[in-house]
Amino acid sequence: MAEMEVKESSKKGPGVKKSKKKSTRVDLTPMVDLGFLLITFFIFTTTVSQPTSMNLNMPKDTKDPNLDTKVKESGSLTLLLGKQNVIYYYYGNDPATMQTTGYKNVRDIILKKKLSTPANDLFIIIKPDKDATYKNAVDILDEMDINDIPRYAMVDPTPDEYSKIQQTEAASGIK
Amino acid sequence: MARAKIKRGSTSVDMTPMCDVAFLLLTFFILAAKFKPPDVIEVVTPTSVSNKVAPQKDFLTVTISKDNKVFLAIDPNIKGDVLDELAKERNISFSAQDKANFLNAQFVATPISQLTQFDQLKPEQIKGANLPGIPVDSTNNELASWISAAVNARMGETLNYLIKGDDASKYETFENVLSAFKKNDIYKYNLVTSAESIPEGSELYKKNLEQQRSGKKAE
Numbered sequence: 001m002a003e004m005e006v007k008e009s010s011k012k013g014p015g016v017k018k019s020k021k022k023s024t025r026v027d028l029t030p031m032v033d034l035g036f037l038l039i040t041f042f043i044f045t046t047t048v049s050q051p052t053s054m055n056l057n058m059p060k061d062t063k064d065p066n067l068d069t070k071v072k073e074s075g076s077l078t079l080l081l082g083k084q085n086v087i088y089y090y091y092g093n094d095p096a097t098m099q100t101t102g103y104k105n106v107r108d109i110i111l112k113k114k115l116s117t118p119a120n121d122l123f124i125i126i127k128p129d130k131d132a133t134y135k136n137a138v139d140i141l142d143e144m145d146i147n148d149i150p151r152y153a154m155v156d157p158t159p160d161e162y163s164k165i166q167q168t169e170a171a172s173g174i175k
Numbered sequence: 176m177a178r179a180k181i182k183r184g185s186t187s188v189d190m191t192p193m194c195d196v197a198f199l200l201l202t203f204f205i206l207a208a209k210f211k212p213p214d215v216i217e218v219v220t221p222t223s224v225s226n227k228v229a230p231q232k233d234f235l236t237v238t239i240s241k242d243n244k245v246f247l248a249i250d251p252n253i254k255g256d257v258l259d260e261l262a263k264e265r266n267i268s269f270s271a272q273d274k275a276n277f278l279n280a281q282f283v284a285t286p287i288s289q290l291t292q293f294d295q296l297k298p299e300q301i302k303g304a305n306l307p308g309i310p311v312d313s314t315n316n317e318l319a320s321w322i323s324a325a326v327n328a329r330m331g332e333t334l335n336y337l338i339k340g341d342d343a344s345k346y347e348t349f350e351n352v353l354s355a356f357k358k359n360d361i362y363k364y365n366l367v368t369s370a371e372s373i374p375e376g377s378e379l380y381k382k383n384l385e386q387q388r389s390g391k392k393a394e
Contacts, residue, residue, distance in 0.1 A: 028190035035197025042204045051220065053229035053337065053365035058353060060362060081346070111378070130347045134239060134340035137349060138221040138366060145224055148378040156350075 054141065059153070075121025077113045079106070080157055081132035081140060082165050095161050100168065103139055110147045124152040129162055216240050216282075216306075218341045222371035224379065229367050230335040235325050236367075237318065238282070239340040243348040244308030247321055248282040256328035257321070261287070264324055286310055287317055311351040318355040326359055339367040 073092045080088040080098070087106050090098045091113070101109060114122060124144065128137045137154070144152050157165070216238055236248040249257055258277050262269055265287065269277070273291045284306040285293040311318045325334060336356060340349055356364065373380045 028194045032190055032194045032197050035194060035201055039197065039201050039204060042201070042208065051229045051367050052223065052225050052370045053227055053367050054223045054225040055227070056338075056364045056366050058357065058362045058364075060357075060360075107377070114378075128346040128350075130345070132346040133342065134344040134346055134349045135221040135342040137346050138223060138340070138368060141366075142221075142223040142225075142368075142371075146374060146377045146379050148382055 054138070054145075056141065071123040071125070072121045075117045076123045076125060077110070078125040078127060079140060080161060080165060081126070081128040081136045083129075083131040083169060085133075085136060086169075087140075088165055088168065095158075095164055098164060098168070100172075103136075106140070107143060107147065110143060110149065114147060114149065119150070122149065122151060124149055126152060126154045127157040127161065128154070129157050129165055216246055218339055219343075220339060220368050221342055223366075223368035224371055224373045225368060226370060227365075229337060229365060232335070233329070233332065234335045234337050235322070236337040236339055237352050239338070239344045239348050239352065240308070241341040241343040243345050244284075244306065245311050245318060245348065245352060246282050246284045246306070247309055247318065249325065250334075251278070253325070253329060253334075254278055257325045260328040261320065261324035264327070265320065283309060283321065287320070311348065311355055313351070313354070316351070316355050316358070318352065319358040322355055322359045322361070326361070336361060336364045337367050338364050 076092060078090055078095075082088055085103055087101050087103065088098045089101060089106075089109060090096075110124065113124075126137075126140055126144075128140075141154075218238055218240060232250070233253065234248075234250050238246040238248065240246065255274065255278060258269060258274060261267075267287070269291065276291070280293070283290070286307065286309065289307070309318050309321070310316065322336075338349070338352060353364075356362070373383065
């Protein structure tokens with residue numbers, strides 16, 4: 001690689017031993033490698049740390065029930081976000097058929113619903129209860145993005161649903 | 176005819192200049208990098224697949240800490256106007272010194288009644304744990320007053336409303352923050368998140384792929 005050649009010194013008289021002169025040059029290739037490695041590292045770490053943001057548009061609160069969005073019962077899926085990262089969900093209009101799931105499996109449930117209903121009827125209702133965390137809410141909104149759900153809404157759970165959740169939580173020992 | 180002699184040059188190159196350049200660049204990047212000032216309030220943001228960069232101009236950032244306290248950071252360019260507007264709306268007067276202190280403070284972290292007191296503190300004295308935060312209850316929603324002051328101070332110009340919540344903060348607090356915005360007829364927000372890659376095979380992933388393909392065809 002780099003200069004390593006040692007020049008033969010001119011001939012001295014017979015019997016005089018040649019003294020080898022070592023070159024003072026050092027191979028700098030590894031050092032260059034290291035330098036560029038550090039540069040790439042710094043460039044990557046500086047650009048990645050920029051925070052991204054997710055847009056959230058909320059509807060205007062209306063008092064007039066005629067202006068409320070109408071949802072087809074057959075096309076609706078209600079997700080209730082509870083304590084300890086648990087999701088309760090039911091189809092249509094009957095909270096009694098509530099089932100339990102977690103954040104890992106909710107994508108399959110949403111996807112199944114999406115594929116089994118006509119695109120225009122699909123409506124997902126998200127109801128985070130008081131004990132859900134902010135992360136839960138963002139995760140589920142993100143899930144809407146991931147599954148490409150065009151219509152969804154975030155509303156408060158009704159008192160019925162809230163008491164149902166609390167019963168279920170008490171029964172399964174979630175504090 | 177005598178052939179021209181081809182000199183055999185050595186294949187090794189002197190690496191010194193390249194090494195110089197590499198380290199010059201390295202020093203440049205290290206020195207030019209702006210270090211983020213350490214956050215007084217530690218917030219771990221949730222992840223999302225969104226790839227939009229959070230706006231850095233004309234912002235109003237509402238931070239929700241993990242113990243459900245609410246803080247407000249205002250773009251330094253409009254901070255003074257917002258304070259003037261707030262004083263007008265609430266019928267309080269701030270002295271010139273109070274205003275200067277307010278402009279120096281990184282964020283609003285107390286009820287308005289304690290504002291001047293808090294702004295006198297030096298940065299070293301501010302510790303995240305013992306800050307009271309801005310009240311956002313339904314009975315006393317001071318955040319709404321701040322937002323209305325900001326909106327009125329910036330008549331006609333749009334502001335970016337960022338909400339930066341901690342993973343562990345309760346949804347209830349988030350809801351209170353949203354209601355403060357809704358009181359001022361603001362319905363568009365940016366939730367600050369950290370980036371996450373789109374899961375492979377998901378609907379959005381397929382959609383993006385399709386868009387890429389059709390985009391290439393169009394070209």
